[in-house]
Amino acid sequence: MQRIKINNNKLPKVKQIVLAIVAQIEKGKLLKDERLPSINEFSEQYSVARDTVEKAYKDLKEQGYIISVAAKGYFVQGKKDQRIKVLLVFNKLSSYKKMVYDSMLQTLGEKAKVDLQIHHYDPHLLKEILETSQGAYHYYVIMPHFFHGAEKEVCLSVLKMIPENELILLDKHVPELEGNHISIYQDFKWDIYYALKEAADLMKKYDRLVLVFPKYSHHPTEITEGVLQFCLEHQKGFSVVSSVGEEALLPQTAYIVITESDLALLIKKVRNSTYQLGQEIGIISFNETVFKELLDITVISTDFEEMGRSAACQILNGQVKKAKNPFHLILRKSL
Structure with a gap:
């Protein structure tokens, strides 16, 4: 039996032993009929x-993972559940996260069981989640978006709690985290930069770009960097506002909107003005929905379904790679 860790203050030692041995059995590191150390050993x-130890072995026997043979000791009985166990931890719930979740479940099918938890951008809450689940899953799929003020070293230490061969990072790349873990990510700065560059001809009619970035939003700040880079290269004015409500509409301005609420308010303001959408005022929204398609709103969006599918495929195939997720510009009449 490989050496296990018993140092988690959040869990009773009995449970730590049980989870560690179960994990080795389900990962095939402890094989059927293999002898376990005696209670004294x-x-x-x-x-x-x-x-x-006696209580832990009793629990394992009751769960069917091990058996005891008189005068011989304790032996591995086999896997209780043949399915791969996955813990999926989002930073928040949203319709886009649901696309990732549904795509993962559909691709994994009956071969895996997925549990879902939310860390709400808080690395300390993520730490609590991981402390109480260590050893209970084959894979830990985490979206590492945290508060803007969260200390980087704290965030890294939390992610390092998971063995690299069990860790999958989704949506955000963490280059400071070394190791051979799976990562399927967006490149927020350059994704938006190249999307705007693709629409450069349409953008010629606009003198400035306004990014609507909510004040208490935890969206990646790299988005701002990408828009600024485009504006500098194309000699356009650039500003960031926290709410559409603060902004007086000016002609020859294109707005880049992150949230649905700001998008709805902006559309309403344009309709109540004398300006024509797609001519004097432009709108680009983050993330595709049917609602935006029906309203003919230009969208920049990563492929959330592909993100979930790619993670599931690497789990099923035992692959380990870091890959940038596809990002698309969908041009419509709002630009």
């Missing part, structure tokens, strides 16, 4: 009480 090797 385990107690001595890991410096835990004999009663603790």
Whole structure:
């Protein structure tokens, strides 16, 4: 049996032992009929009480993972659940996250069981989630978006709690995190830059770009960097506002909108003005929806379904790679 860790203060030692042995059985590191250390051997090797080991082995027997043979010891019985166990931890719930979730489930099918939790941009909450689930899953799929003020070293230390061969990062690349883990990410700065560059001919009628970036939003700041880069190269004015409500409409201005609420308010303001959408006022919205298609709104969006599908395929095929997720510009009459 490979050495296990028993150092999690959030979990009782009995549960830590059970989860660690279950994980080795389900990952094929402990094979059927393989002998486990005796209670005394385990107690001595890991410096835990004999009663603790006895309770853990009893729990494992009741769950069907191990059996005891008189005068011979404890042996692995086999896997209880043949499915791959996946913990998916989003930063928040949204319709786009649902696309990722649904795509993962559809691709994994009956071969995996996926549990979902939310860390709400808080690395400390993510740490609590991981502490109580370590060893219980084959893969930990995490969206590493955190508060803008979150300390980078704290965030990295939390992500390092997961062995690299079990870690999958979605949506945001973390270049400071070394190791051979899976990563399927957006490149927020350059994705938006190249999307705007693709629409450069249409953008010629606009003298300035306004990015509507909510004040208390936790969206990646790299979005601002990408828009600024485009404006500098194409000699356009650029400003960032926290709300459409603060902005007086000016002609020859294109707005880049992140949230649905700001998009709805902006459309209403344009309709109540004398300006023509797609001529004097332009609108680009983040992330595709049927609602935006029906309203003929230009969209820049990553492929959320492909993100979920790609993660699931790497799980099923045992692949480990870092890949940029597809990003698209969908031109419509609002530009």
